[in-house]
Amino acid sequence: MIREIDVKEITRQIRDMCIEVNYSLSEDMACAMKEAADKERGPLGKKVLQQLKENLEIAKEEQIPICQDTGMAVIFLEIGQDVHFIGGDLGQAVDEGVRQGYAEGYLRKSVVGDPLLRENTKDNTPAVLHTSIVPGDRVKITVAPKGFGSENMSRIAMLKPAQGVEGVKQVILDTVREAGPNACPPLAVGVGIGGTFEKAALLSKQALTRPVGEPAKDAHIRALEEEMLEKVNALGIGPGGLGGNVTALAVHINAYATHIAGLPVAVNLCCHVNRHVKRVL
Amino acid sequence: MEYRITAPLDKDTAGKLRAGDYVWISGTIYTARDAAHKRMQEALDRGERLPVDWKDNIIYYMGPSPAREGRVIGSAGPTTSSRMDPYTPRLLDMGLCGMIGKGKRSPEVLDAIVRNGAVYFAAVGGAGALLSRQIKKAEVVAYGDLGTEAIRKLEVEDFPVIVVIDKEGNDLYKNNGKG
Numbered sequence: 284m285i286r287e288i289d290v291k292e293i294t295r296q297i298r299d300m301c302i303e304v305n306y307s308l309s310e311d312m313a314c315a316m317k318e319a320a321d322k323e324r325g326p327l328g329k330k331v332l333q334q335l336k337e338n339l340e341i342a343k344e345e346q347i348p349i350c351q352d353t354g355m356a357v358i359f360l361e362i363g364q365d366v367h368f369i370g371g372d373l374g375q376a377v378d379e380g381v382r383q384g385y386a387e388g389y390l391r392k393s394v395v396g397d398p399l400l401r402e403n404t405k406d407n408t409p410a411v412l413h414t415s416i417v418p419g420d421r422v423k424i425t426v427a428p429k430g431f432g433s434e435n436m437s438r439i440a441m442l443k444p445a446q447g448v449e450g451v452k453q454v455i456l457d458t459v460r461e462a463g464p465n466a467c468p469p470l471a472v473g474v475g476i477g478g479t480f481e482k483a484a485l486l487s488k489q490a491l492t493r494p495v496g497e498p499a500k501d502a503h504i505r506a507l508e509e510e511m512l513e514k515v516n517a518l519g520i521g522p523g524g525l526g527g528n529v530t531a532l533a534v535h536i537n538a539y540a541t542h543i544a545g546l547p548v549a550v551n552l553c554c555h556v557n558r559h560v561k562r563v564l
Numbered sequence: 565m566e567y568r569i570t571a572p573l574d575k576d577t578a579g580k581l582r583a584g585d586y587v588w589i590s591g592t593i594y595t596a597r598d599a600a601h602k603r604m605q606e607a608l609d610r611g612e613r614l615p616v617d618w619k620d621n622i623i624y625y626m627g628p629s630p631a632r633e634g635r636v637i638g639s640a641g642p643t644t645s646s647r648m649d650p651y652t653p654r655l656l657d658m659g660l661c662g663m664i665g666k667g668k669r670s671p672e673v674l675d676a677i678v679r680n681g682a683v684y685f686a687a688v689g690g691a692g693a694l695l696s697r698q699i700k701k702a703e704v705v706a707y708g709d710l711g712t713e714a715i716r717k718l719e720v721e722d723f724p725v726i727v728v729i730d731k732e733g734n735d736l737y738k739n740n741g742k743g
């Protein structure tokens with residue numbers, strides 16, 4: 284059976300999700316921030332986490348964005364193959380949701396229309412939209428606005444297979460070390476291993492939308508996540524980069540098949556304002 | 565050490581601050597980020613005067629989210645300072661006394677801070693809602709067409725920052741991340 288969905292419903296959902304996600308952290312992130320405050324031992328690190336806790340409370344109470352960089356809107360649509368969209372152009376409907384959400388939610392317009400000419404589009408569009416086709420008749424929407432303090436410190440490396448898992452670890456640690464205070468730690472670290480150049484980057488972005496603290500399914504990847512979280516925290520960068528033992532809240536790794544000649548690794552860093560919200564239609 | 569200071573800043577006050585000090589700033593500061601810095605650079609290259617005399621002033625690297633009706637400003641936390649590095653030494657040499665941002669600075673900026681007896685502060689990145697409460701007045705004074713990137717004059721009260729680079733060239737971040 285074909286299920287019809289009006290694209291206006293997509294617009295409405297995305298508008299609401301853009302606003303919601305910028306005013307309060309998802310449950311998983313809120314929990315991770317609380318745990319971080321308990322774990323942190325550095326004196327300045329503790330102070331920063333205390334300020335971030337207050338910041339979250341103020342944002343919610345006063346309906347003001349958690350961070351002034353309300354991001355470029357990254358949106359994933361997982362579309363059931365039995366869905367038929369009616370009522371307009373799906374891509375335009377997504378952008379309209381972003382436009383309405385960023386206007387009505389008093390969110391910052393941080394997008395320039397051309398990367399070289401750099402004129403602000405003044406409505407935060409276009410979004411970065413990733414669609415995939417899946418079985419079924421539902422549509423899963425993920426809205427994950429991304430700030431560029433942390434986006435700018437993200438890296439991709441095309442390793443040789445001989446560099447193996449040790450090479451992967453090195454790339455992750457180097458990326459976090461180089462980012463230091465710039466990416467607004469404590470971080471969520473999204474890692475994509477395998478695929479092709481662009482697939483690795485996409486995997487790393489998707490890893491950031493996984494509920495924080497939910498481990499990977501494969502045992503060897505899960506073990507690598509745990510090991511890397513420990514190593515990243517041992518760097519001592521700490522909250523705000525001011526020293527401490529909580530540099531990251533989580534390391535999430537997504538892996539995919541790759542070519543016999545390659546080992547792509549992408550590390551997408553996200554700050555403590557790791558915004559992601561999901562809804563299913 | 566902890567200090568309460570007023571802005572604009574004088575070189576004596578700036579000179580006594582050391583990396584790691586916790587400071588509350590009250591007074592007048594100005595915002596400017598990427599696009600405003602680029603425009604100022606172009607203006608200087610053409611031999612024009614800048615819209616703000618930077619002598620003894622503090623620049624806050626910040627572009628706020630829009631204010632709701634009846635509010636002074638939206639969320640207002642620091643942006644990454646290093647993007648302003650190419651423009652900064654020139655402004656420091658013109659008398660700019662302090663900068664508030666987040667993250668590392670280039671060796672050229674560090675040298676210019678030392679040379680001029682200035683200071684670089686960090687505010688907590690991602691605490692824009694909290695920091696907005698310390699901003700009592702905000703007014704666009706130049707480059708209004710740049711929207712969030714316009715130059716704003718802010719009146720702040722007890723605005724919390726940490727000294728990262730002082731006039732002796734100490735850098736608070738330097739030893740974090742070595743582990």
Ligand code: SF4
Pocket residue numbers: 350351352353354429430431432433434465466467554555556641642643689690691
């Ligand atoms: S990196 Fe994150 S917390 Fe820091 S300024 Fe950007 S969006 Fe805000």
